[in-house]
Amino acid sequence: MSAFHTPVMAKECIDLLNLRAGKVYVDATTGGGGHSAAMLEAEPEIVLYCFDQDEQAVKVAEQVLFTKSADGKSPEKSPSVELIKANFVQMRTELALRKIKGIDGILFDLGVSSHQLDNAERGFSFEKDAPLDMRMDALQTYTAFNAVNELEVHQLAKIFKDYSDELNATRIARAIERAEKPISTTKELARIIETVAGTGTKESLKAKVRIFQALRIHVNSELEYLESAIVDAINLLNPGGRIVVLSYHSLEDRIIKQAFRLAAQDCICPASIMMCVCKHQRQLKILTKSPLCASEAETKMNPRSRSAKLRAAEKVGLGYNKGKEFKSGSKYAAKGEK
Ligand SMILES: C[S@@+](CC[C@H](N)C(=O)[O-])C[C@H]1O[C@@H](n2cnc3c(N)ncnc32)[C@H](O)[C@@H]1O
Known part of the structure; x- marks a missing residue:
């Protein structure tokens, strides 16, 4: 794994992503390539698009992911891994340019990497004297x-x-x-x-x-970009595809929780309306009722993991709610529906 940044809750992320050979995945925040490498190690036959808005991170991830392994099997020869230097808010456009209309899983590991924090000149830390910068994307x-x-x-x-x-x-x-x-x-x-x-x-x-x-x-307009990218990610997922998000402070977690909750609802009409007019259809099944946290052993080894909260959800099939007209839970809802 990368010395650049120790991936947080890597095993939990991999398990929840449910990687399948030949399917298309996105690491929206590849950073030092730790989670991306773990994904490829778990299932080398996936197609993987790795995004990061930080040029330095993309360069490190390139080294981590494209270094030849001892058995000579190198992703270097594989057209199935691509690094994309872009904000994840542009993910839909970037994938469309590559003729990708749907994905089978996506991971967001939010915030800054250890490298960004430790690199004095980036200006993220008050412990190191540096120009007041804090940009993740140097082009901004x-x-x-x-x-x-x-x-x-x-x-x-x-x-x-x-x-x-x-x-x-x-x-x-x-x-x-x-x-x-x-x-x-x-x-x-x-x-x-x-x-x-x-x-x-x-x-x-x-x-x-x-x-x-x-x-x-x-x-870095972190919350604005996150709000938009989460909706895009949910829309991009193919039925059965998974979204896994690691967040590190309550504002990020609230955005994820609310986006998942909304996407997991059949109807979002106000309670006072008896008959559904929104026609909102459930897109997600939430896999983590409450967020998962890192184990004690992991937090000892990697203090950064202490504040991590992991949420995951699965896209439900198309037509899941076809023909549904009344609010679930209302007296008009079909028998057995909640
Ligand atoms: C916590 S680190 C990811 C570490 C990575 N999972 C690993 O194992 O090495 C977060 C990364 O997300 C990137 N990032 C944050 N916001 C982003 C955004 N809106 N678009 C693209 N990348 C972003 C940061 O530049 C940083 O490299």
């Missing part, structure tokens, strides 16, 4: 520098509050505004947070973690 022009130095106090405070529940959101935003010169490095920003949250305390450390996380989510 908007950085954390722009956010911190150009947004209004109320806009910054909203980002800190919405994306990290920071209690001192407004005070920190005001302290940023008071800075005498543009804040250009991670350490400068960390020092400003400390003027509000204190130094050397657990609370101050947590405040820095929260503010940096909030900025990262904002700079």
Whole structure:
């Protein structure tokens, strides 16, 4: 497996993906290629499209996935694995360009990789002094520098509050505004947070973690892209295909939970409406009633896995609900329906 990033809950992801030879799969966030490699190891005969918006990640994944194995069987010779440097929000278009209309499984392992966090120059971490950057995609022009130095106090405070529940959101935003010169490095920003949250305390450390996380989510429009890509992924799945998502904070998990819940419902009309008018058809069967977490052994070995939540669902067959006209659960629903 990749030294770049240890894949979280790899066995659980592979089991839930239910990989089958000859079928088409997507790793939406290939990162260091850890999960992608595990997928190919579990079933070498799959067709695999690996996405990442980070050029550096794609290069590392390329090395991990296309290195020849001892038996000479190398994916290098196989046209069945392709790395695509793109945001997963463009997945539908990218797959259509390759004449792929449906997929049989998809994995999302959200957030940043250890490599992105550990690489000082990327500016994701307050523990390393670096320019305030935080872009996953180097082609994007908007950085954390722009956010911190150009947004209004109320806009910054909203980002800190919405994306990290920071209690001192407004005070920190005001302290940023008071800075005498543009804040250009991670350490400068960390020092400003400390003027509000204190130094050397657990609370101050947590405040820095929260503010940096909030900025990262904002700079990379993480939640907006996720909301859109999850819907695309569900629509792209062939009947029987699986979607598996690993998330690392409550905002991501809420988006997944709600998207799955909505797609698992026959009717989404308000409770006051007796007869279904939405004609919404159930697309998913949820496989994980509550999210799975990493085992104690894994969290000891890989602390990053501690906050992981894994949710999975399966696409139900076409015509699953054909002819259904009344809300399930209503007195008009067919006998036996819930
Ligand atoms: C947690 S890491 C994935 C690690 C990977 N599963 C492994 O085993 O090495 C998340 C990756 O997703 C990528 N990423 C995050 N948001 C993305 C998006 N909207 N589109 C494409 N890639 C994204 C990041 O650049 C990062 O490399």
